[in-house]
Amino acid sequence: MTPARDEQHWMYRMMVTSRKFEESIEAIYMEGKTPAFNMADGPIPGEMHLSNGQEPVAVGVCAHLNAEDVVTATHRPHHQAIAKGVNLERMAAEIFGKKTGLSGGRGGHMHIFDADVNFACSGIIAQGMGPAVGAALSRKMQNKPGVAVAFVGEGAVNQGGWHEAMNLAALWKVPFVCVIEDNAWGISVAKDASTAIANNSDRAAAYGIPGKRIEGNDPYAIYEAAGEAIARARAGDGPSLLEIDTYRLAGHFMGDAEGYRPEGEKDALFDKDPIPRMRSKMIADGVATEAELAGIETDAAATVDAAISFARSSDDPAPEDALTKVFAA
Amino acid sequence: MTISNERKLTIARAMAEAIQEEMQIDPSVFVMGEDIAALGGVYGNTRGLLEEFGAERIRDTPISETAFIGAAVGAAQDGMRPVVELMFVDFFGVCFDAIYNLMAKNTYFSGGNVKVPMVLMTSTGGGYSDAGQHSQCLYGTFAHLPGMKVVAPSNAYDAKGLMTAAMRDDSPVVYMYHKRLQGMGWLGTEAGATVHVPDESYTVEIGKANVVREGTDVTIVSLGLGVHQGLAAAATLAEQGVSAEVVDLVSLVPLDRDTIRASVAKTGRLIVVDEDYMSYGVSAEVIASVTEHDISVLKSAPTRIAYPDVPIPYARVMEQYCLPNAEKIVAAWDQMKVA
Ligand SMILES: Cc1ncc(C[n+]2csc(CCOP(=O)(O)OP(=O)(O)O)c2C)c(N)n1
Ligand SMILES: [Mg+2]
Numbered sequence: 231m232t233p234a235r236d237e238q239h240w241m242y243r244m245m246v247t248s249r250k251f252e253e254s255i256e257a258i259y260m261e262g263k264t265p266a267f268n269m270a271d272g273p274i275p276g277e278m279h280l281s282n283g284q285e286p287v288a289v290g291v292c293a294h295l296n297a298e299d300v301v302t303a304t305h306r307p308h309h310q311a312i313a314k315g316v317n318l319e320r321m322a323a324e325i326f327g328k329k330t331g332l333s334g335g336r337g338g339h340m341h342i343f344d345a346d347v348n349f350a351c352s353g354i355i356a357q358g359m360g361p362a363v364g365a366a367l368s369r370k371m372q373n374k375p376g377v378a379v380a381f382v383g384e385g386a387v388n389q390g391g392w393h394e395a396m397n398l399a400a401l402w403k404v405p406f407v408c409v410i411e412d413n414a415w416g417i418s419v420a421k422d423a424s425t426a427i428a429n430n431s432d433r434a435a436a437y438g439i440p441g442k443r444i445e446g447n448d449p450y451a452i453y454e455a456a457g458e459a460i461a462r463a464r465a466g467d468g469p470s471l472l473e474i475d476t477y478r479l480a481g482h483f484m485g486d487a488e489g490y491r492p493e494g495e496k497d498a499l500f501d502k503d504p505i506p507r508m509r510s511k512m513i514a515d516g517v518a519t520e521a522e523l524a525g526i527e528t529d530a531a532a533t534v535d536a537a538i539s540f541a542r543s544s545d546d547p548a549p550e551d552a553l554t555k556v557f558a559a
Numbered sequence: 560m561t562i563s564n565e566r567k568l569t570i571a572r573a574m575a576e577a578i579q580e581e582m583q584i585d586p587s588v589f590v591m592g593e594d595i596a597a598l599g600g601v602y603g604n605t606r607g608l609l610e611e612f613g614a615e616r617i618r619d620t621p622i623s624e625t626a627f628i629g630a631a632v633g634a635a636q637d638g639m640r641p642v643v644e645l646m647f648v649d650f651f652g653v654c655f656d657a658i659y660n661l662m663a664k665n666t667y668f669s670g671g672n673v674k675v676p677m678v679l680m681t682s683t684g685g686g687y688s689d690a691g692q693h694s695q696c697l698y699g700t701f702a703h704l705p706g707m708k709v710v711a712p713s714n715a716y717d718a719k720g721l722m723t724a725a726m727r728d729d730s731p732v733v734y735m736y737h738k739r740l741q742g743m744g745w746l747g748t749e750a751g752a753t754v755h756v757p758d759e760s761y762t763v764e765i766g767k768a769n770v771v772r773e774g775t776d777v778t779i780v781s782l783g784l785g786v787h788q789g790l791a792a793a794a795t796l797a798e799q800g801v802s803a804e805v806v807d808l809v810s811l812v813p814l815d816r817d818t819i820r821a822s823v824a825k826t827g828r829l830i831v832v833d834e835d836y837m838s839y840g841v842s843a844e845v846i847a848s849v850t851e852h853d854i855s856v857l858k859s860a861p862t863r864i865a866y867p868d869v870p871i872p873y874a875r876v877m878e879q880y881c882l883p884n885a886e887k888i889v890a891a892w893d894q895m896k897v898a
Contacts, residue, residue, distance in 0.1 A: 267744070267745050268687075268745065268746060268747045269687050269688075269689075269745050269746050270686065270687035270688060270746065270747055270875075275687060275688035275875055276687060276688035276689045276690060276693075276873065277689055277693065324873075327688065327873055327874030327875060327876075327877075328874070331874075333873075334874075335872060335873055335874030335876075335877060336690075336691075336870075336872045336873060336874070336877070337690060337691075337873055338688065338690040338873025338874070339690075339873075340690055340692065340693070341690055341691070341692075341873070352692070353690070353692040353693060354649070354650060354652065354653065354692055355622045355653075356622075356653075357653070385621070385622045386622065388621035388622050388623045389622055389623060389624075389653065390623070390625050390626070390653070391653060416593075416621075416622055417593065417594045417598065417601070418594045418596075418597050418598035418619075419593065419594060419619050419621075423619060424619070424620070424621040424622070425621065485745040489597075489598075490597045490598060546874065546876045547874050547876060547877055548876075549876045549877055549879070549880030550880060551872075551877060552867070552869060552872045552877035552878070552880055552881050553867060553869055553881075556868075556869050556870065
């Protein structure tokens with residue numbers, strides 16, 4: 231199953247938007263943090279986990295999702311949020327801790343919540359699993375359309391909660407897909423130093439559900455595999471597990487010196503940057519012209535700039551707003 | 560006091576040095592946790608240990624807190640002395656059973672026949688906009704549950720001595736270090752935390768508070784980062800002619816109630832500073848230690864400056880509004896005078 235021309239254009243647009251967003255955040259994050267880097271300073275403080283390199287996963291999966299479908303994401307959520315259609319201006323404002331942010335500045339970068347498109351995050355590893363399975367259960371119980379997708383890192387698969395949620399999803403046959411983004415690292419710990427088997431997709435056998443590993447950080451292959459898994463969930467045939475080979479072109483978080491990476495690993499990854507690869511392929515396949523892609527790139531940059539300007543020009547919350555929204559109104 | 564051969568260390572280095580020296584003399588000590596080997600710990604407290612002791616004794620773990628903390632309990636019961644790291648205290652949610660139902664209770668369940676000599680070290684605290692799953696202190700949560708000792712150093716001298724004492728203790732010790740005292744290059748550090756640390760191994764008694772500044776008008780009790788805020792407030796108050804005494808709790812379990820009571824008996828006034836949530840926590844316990852003992856020593860109602868009972872917000876203006884600071888302590892004194 232190859233994405234249609236329009237879908238390919240959308241996928242490329244989302245990948246470029248995500249990358250440009252991360253590049254802007256990366257630059258702004260450093261404001262106020264030089265010469266002395268202190269995470270607490272600048273217009274964007276706190277930890278910052280960028281998704282550069284992992285865009286194919288987000289677009290290959292979200293190409294099959296609508297606003298009504300549920301996504302739970304992680305501490306590294308920007309690419310998924312963008313592909314899921316989270317309001318970019320309000321997401322940027324949230325990352326700046328502004329009053330106009332999605333959560334009025336209460337959540338920040340690791341807690342992006344946009345109820346309009348059913349998007350939520352948790353900074354605690356694997357803790358998006360239970361809520362996604364529960365959302366899928368709810369759709370089934372209410373006989374409402376929609377599937378739930380939990381994105382997790384390959385490191386999350388070693389968390390007890392991951393296994394509990396997988397078993398529950400399979401036992402109750404809910405419309406759920408777990409997407410593992412295997413970027414080969416959990417902070418400084420390589421996958422083979424933390425995980426007893428090579429392919430986490432093999433773990434699907436433990437729950438009696440389909441499991442598939444997709445190599446090459448390839449948006450087309452991801453699109454195809456995700457399409458099958460999501461169609462299966464929509465048809466009421468139960469959950470699936472996908473493990474997607476991808477890579478992190480940034481540090482674990484900003485400020486990470488990455489001394490644990492083997493010499494040359496990073497350079498080799500940059501050579502395989504998925505965005506120029508998709509660009510060349512679309513031109514070679516005659517799916518897009520140079521001018522069309524340049525247009526998408528210009529548009530994406532403008533969209534990101536507008537979101538960042540909105541965030542910058544928005545007001546800070548009132549300090550005492552911290553005390554509100556603890557309970558439902 | 561002038562010290563010859565002064566050797567100022569960060570808390571991170573002091574913790575690593577304590578573990579290093581103990582590992583050199585005690586083969587049963589080993590370390591487990593996430594990113595504690597090649598990275599040396601996100602908060603630097605195991606830096607250099609992998610190089611000296613190798614991957615057998617300095618073990619990076621999968622992100623499997625329930626498994627490796629539970630494993631530490633089993634290893635401790637079987638003759639080892641594990642030091643395990645829970646990277647942020649906020650992550651206790653995924654593994655608390657291993658901590659409070661196993662680590663903390665197995666000695667009791669066995670009628671004292673089983674020992675669980677392990678150290679659980681964990682980072683605490685906010686103030687740098689890391690939001691509500693990476694900024695909590697949770698001192699009261701751990702101290703509330705019986706069976707584990709709980710310590711929280713405010714400076715590198717205590718950090719090293721407490722770590723050594725914790726590793727030698729036959730009971731489990733939860734060692735809570737504050738991120739903004741740690742001395743990491745990428746996060747601001749309170750200067751007062753980086754102090755002279757002797758080269759050789761030594762212990763600091765678990766269960767003993769320190770009077771870190773003497774005074775006669777008011778007692779400020781705190782722990783960790785709050786001690787430095789108390790000292791800053793005491794300096795401001797001194798300019799106004801007010802003599803504040805500052806007590807560093809150092810240990811929450813056991814709690815040195817005698818030192819708190821003696822100080823308040825002298826000053827007659829008590830301000831408790833705690834970065835943990837206000838209700839049902841350390842601040843109430845400190846006040847109760849005084850009031851249930853002898854309420855007549857108090858010249859005015861005790862006050863607490865603690866984190867309001869809300870999740871920790873990301874935005875700087877909101878978070879800073881909620882956190883304790885020296886100005887709030889001085890303002891609390893002003894309120895107390897009029898009362
Ligand atoms: C329960 C829990 N333990 C530890 C952490 C600290 N932590 C944050 S990200 C991370 C690594 C995650 O690796 P992976 O799941 O592969 O995601 P990636 O960062 O590679 O996207 C760890 C250990 C956490 N947030 N939650
Ligand atoms: Mg990973």
